[in-house]
Amino acid sequence: MNNKIIIGLVATGVIIGGIVVATKSQQSTDGKVLRIATQNNISTLDPNYADEIGANWAEVQTLEGLYTTGKNGEIVAGVAQKVVKPTENNTIYTLHLRKNAKWSDGTRVTAQDFVSSVKRQVDPKTKSTRANHFKDIAGYDAVYNHHANLDQLGIQAVDQYTVKIQLSHPVPYFDFILANQLYPINRAKVKEYGKKYGQTAATTVSNGAYTIKKWNQASTTWEFAKNKYYSDSKDVHYDTIKATQVTDTTLAAKQFQTKKVDEATVSGSVLSNLKKTNADDIKATAAGRVAFIVWNANDKVASNSNLKKAVSLAINRQTLADEALGDGSKPAKSIIPSGEIKIAGKDLNDGLSLPYNKIQAQQYLKKAQLELGQKKIDMTLNTADTDAYKAVGVFLKQSIESALPDVTINLNRLPLNAEISAFNNHNFQAGTLSWSTDYDDPIDFLDIAYSKGAINFTKWKNDAYDKVYEQINSQNTANDARYQLEREAAKINNEENGVTPLYQTSNVHLQSKTVKNLNYPLVGYQNYKYAK
Template identity: 80%
Template sequence: MGKKTIIGAVVAVLVIGGIVMAVQNRQSPDKAILRIATQNNISTLDPNYADDIGANWAEVQTLEGLYTTDENGKIIAGAAKEIVKPTQNDTTYTIHLKNGQKWSDGSDLTAQDFVASVKRQVDPKTKSTRANHFKDIAGYDEVYNHKGSLDKLGIEAVDKQTVKIKLSHPVPYFNFILANQLYPINPDKVKEYGKKYGQTAATTVSNGAYTIKKWNQSSTTWEFAKNKHYRDAKNVHYNTIKATQISDATLAAKQFQTKNVDEAAISGSVLSDIKKTNADEIKQTAAGRVAFIVWNAKDKIASNTNLKKAISLSINRQELAKEALGDGSTAAKSIVPSGEVEIAGKDLNDGLSLPYNQSEARVYFKKAQAELGQQKIEITLNTADTDSYKAVGTFLKQSIESTLPNVVINLHRLPLNAEIAAFNNHNFQAGTLSWSTDYDDPIDFLDIPYSKGAINFTNWENKAYDKVYEQINRHNEANDARYKLQREAARINNEENGVTPLYQASNVHLQSKTVKNLHYPLVGYQNYKYAK
């Protein structure tokens, strides 16, 4: 009863907020305002800690790397003057910055800002879950494993305008790292704000197209304001983007239909009705994002391999994607999203599968019961308190309990920030999570079950998996030999359930006909600086 009351109160506030925004917009003489509804809040705008969808999406709007992407996701020069050709056997990048670039506070953007960001992210004292994104930089292992100083990391500021990066080996996707992962920090502001850096609008600085206003980590509304110091501000059309977090897809759709917002992220629960009224305003594309179940390997029950196999076999992923989500999401074939890379003209996931087999599930469950010495098994499954995850959690509970009557799934819904904190602190038994890639190589997903991976929330260790993963990193070219090893790693995870893949997500947005040039790429996020 109490929870229902709280949820009702939140919805009422959001509806009122949407109406207020609409009134303000109609009265404003400035027409360059875009109003959006997003499902996720922003946990942080500190680029060294941004490891969830809302934060990654927001940093695309407020920060710019040495490289960036155009409106269609193609890599182009960002803060750098040009895309450079690496030297010394494709291991050394010498990158010159465009002249006269500044932070949103008016201070100069320098090469040292990029160097400081990389060193801070890799520094083991920082405990960044994003450290592994720089694992290919020379000296990473030594520094990250507390065996060397940060000065041994292969990145330096040659002068104020030049960044030099030395890799330990050629990396076929490193341009994507430079475009979507290596964001600068302002060292002076980090020193001033400490742990508060990037945690509120007042402690955030930007070098991208927008700054953020009226925001803190608990905000459900905020604004992106055009950054007057941005290098290409003259080509940024919208002066203000007014954002509202609306996790309920039905409410988000209503806000769009009543013209209170111009763009809204929605999920499948409302898609069938929207198609009847706003079919030509639906933007639906495949996303480079896979959802999965994370298991705590330190928990006696959640770490049992036979139990995990039984649960995986209990899940009809086709039905989950089609019925529970209904937004164009597809059944996962592995932890790697389909459509990312190919092997000899066929998708990497070709030949991989995650079968639905109730009788086989019961066989594995009996083995788990014997190993655990329990007839009845309860599992607490954390899920984010969003529309799509609510549907996923409900479906999983029904599917698993109907196949395995002696299993009880207790759903624990909580805000995404709280769920991620539980994962980071290993204070969970099982939970649903999704991961988006920022570059076109499966290694970003395969790092999740790797025992030494920075994003291994599970603490799972598997010698066969680790061996293949490490072989992948010795293949430095984007070729079939590398991708075959990646497929083998994906197959091992499917079999052993380091994490249990569920579905590949779809980008589903409602977008007003008045909005132009706003696209949703497979890799990365929509960038509002291109919208017109």
């Protein structure tokens, strides 16, 4: 999800019964090693299914699209020879591939690898939650919504090293799609491994700076190893990146302080002490990611509009950000992150709000009680079993039950992969989730509440919202007219709670002074191939 979520630890230590046992450094045999503590595990490295933070972050390290991002998040050429200017009213992209691009098994990356990836991702049989990222390619609606032949998609391999893409209309952010979404697949390995493709290190093939080692979906430790077939491998400084998932940020911070790791993801109350002891090591930047509550639209209780409004009004988002999280996260103003887009010089979210109002919350609850025919309301809220989400879950339970005494929130903590599975299978009542974007346009977030959206886990449908969403897609230019419509859609979601926004997250890392050129952009993820 893209979607997208967090966690991490250390690779030079083994955890036994909660005790960290140091092991001998492998620097001498592995070359230059970067050791990282990360909050997220990796659910998959099949690019057609990767839809949460850990997987998307790992894609950046192991895969390279037609375009890619530079060390500061700018768009640069990837497998394509150069960033091109689209033709025919900005709807045709003709991209010539570098002939020295190879997979980690030594075979060449070809145009058909990109074409097959798009077709596989959009194919309704694949059931990919990432399908919508190609919704602007000509033929998408016919294929995805009406099951037309995949050959109707506007993408083709002109020859072995030329990809031609036709859009249904100009897309102002399509360069980001080419850099962060359209990854190739190794067709031979997909055929060989089938559904197991990208599910373990042994069934994963990379065309990026690193390959993955010692990994499966249950792994809490793994390695990224320099890909010897990567065309720019000579410029990749670290030979090995040793990663460990750490859900406890206090432990991650200790690992950093004792020099067991060179980079660690941290959050929450641990930051107050770190600001005293490691202020110069803290790298904090705004993240293009918003956390929210997802409601099951098919559940009688969770789908009740007045109950959702009551719950939203019962949450003091400023207190949630400052006290429950305390990591630089900001209260959400809408489902769209602040700082991404401006309208006439002002942030798109300017004037939007998600207020805390206990009296109004209780008024909406009374309406919900009448509609549901019950005074006492029990609801189960799924949360990921991570340090941050534990804190968020406890805060939400206490806040909602305090403001609305007739409501009981039952917290159901799940491993991240299990929570995502519950969302995908629509087997939940309500849950917390976060979504981050890979391109600088709010439509990716708005798709979460669109009735036909590939990432609409709620199955919520609102005619007014859908109408505005479809008007946005008719605006083909990155201008104020488009952004005003996106603001209107965000406002409707605020009022109707297709999903209920909570907070905009912050990227907070501890980074050793010996590490250079490792940056954390608003859109996308840090790329270790630039680190030195």
